[in-house]
Amino acid sequence: MRYTDGPGTRCETHIDAAPQTVWKLVADIGTPARTSPELQRVEWLDGADAPALGARFAGHNRNPVIGEWRTVSEIAELDTERVFCWAVLDTEGRFGEPARTADDALATWRFDLEPAGDGTLLRHSVRLGPGPSGLSRAIERMPEKEEELLAGRLAQLHAGMEATLEGIKELAEGTVTGVL
Template identity: 60%
Template sequence: MRFADGPTTECAVRVAAGVARVWELVTDIELPARFSPELQRVRWLDGADRPVLGARFEGHNHHAVLGDWRTVSHVVELDAPRAFGWVVVDPDNRFGEPLPDPEASIARWRFDLQPCDDGTTLLRHTVRIGPARSGLTLAIERRPADEEQLVATRLDSLRAGMRETLRGIKALAEQAG
C-alpha cells in the first residue's frame, strides 16, 4: 500500500462490559496515553472538558525515530454511545505546511462500539493515515523506493499501540464490572 491510498488499519476486542461503560472509557481522551507507546499526554483545549463536535485537544507524542512532537485533534464524529472520531493536524509545522484544517489531517482516528446480545461490547479502533504530511511522508521522501515497506511498518507500529490501548480499556471496563 502506498501513502496516497490512505493506509488504514483496525483492531477489535470484545469487552465483557456494557456499551455505556466502554463509551465512558473511550471518550476519556487522556486514557490512551496510559497504554500507548507513542502518545504521552493529552489535554482539552479552548475550555472543553469533554468530547463535543468541534472540540479540540492537544496531544504530545514520542517515537524513537521521529522524536517528540505535538498535535491538535478535532472531534469530528460523536454518536453516543456508538462512534467517537477525531482528526489530527500538525499545528507546529513539524512535518511541512501547517494545516489546521481538519479536512487536511495527518490521521483520522475512530472508536466504534457495538452492543452484543450477551451484554458485552465489540470495540473497534481504526486509523487512516493522511492525507496531510506526517513523519511517514518525511521517511518516504528520504527513501521513496521503500514506500510500501515504510507504510507497512508504520501500520504495524500503530496497530501494536492500538492493541495495547484496547487491552487497557478492556481491563478497566471489565474490572469495574
C-alpha cells in the same frame, strides 16, 4: 501500498461490559494515554473540557525511533456510545501548508462501539493522511522504501492500538484495580 491511498489499520475486541461503561472510557481522551506505548499524555485546548464536535486537544507522544512530538487533534465525529473520531492536524505547518481541518488531516483515529450480547464490540482504527506528515516526508526522501516505511509504521500503530484496546477492556471489565 502508497501513502496517497490513505493506508490504515484496525483491530477490535469484545468487552464484557455495557456500551455505556465502555463509552465512558473511550470518550475520555486520557484513557489511551494510560495504555498506549506511544501517547504519553493529553490535554484539552481552547477551554474545552469534554468531548464535543470541533473540540481540540493536544497529545504528547514518544517513540524510540521517531522521538518526541506534540499533536493537535480535533473531534471530527461524535455519536454517544457509538463513535468517537478525531483528526490529527498540522496546525503549525510543520510539514507544509497547515492542516486545519479533518479534510487535510495527518491521520484520523476512531473508536466504534457496537452492542454485542451482554457486552460491547469495540473497534479501533486509524487512517493515515491525506495531509503531509513526518512519515510522508520520510517517504519523499526515500521513495524506493515507501511500502517498507508504511508497513513498519502501520505495524507500530497496530501494536499500540491493541495495547489500548486491551487496557480499555481491562478497565471496563474491572480486572484492573481502582476502576471506575
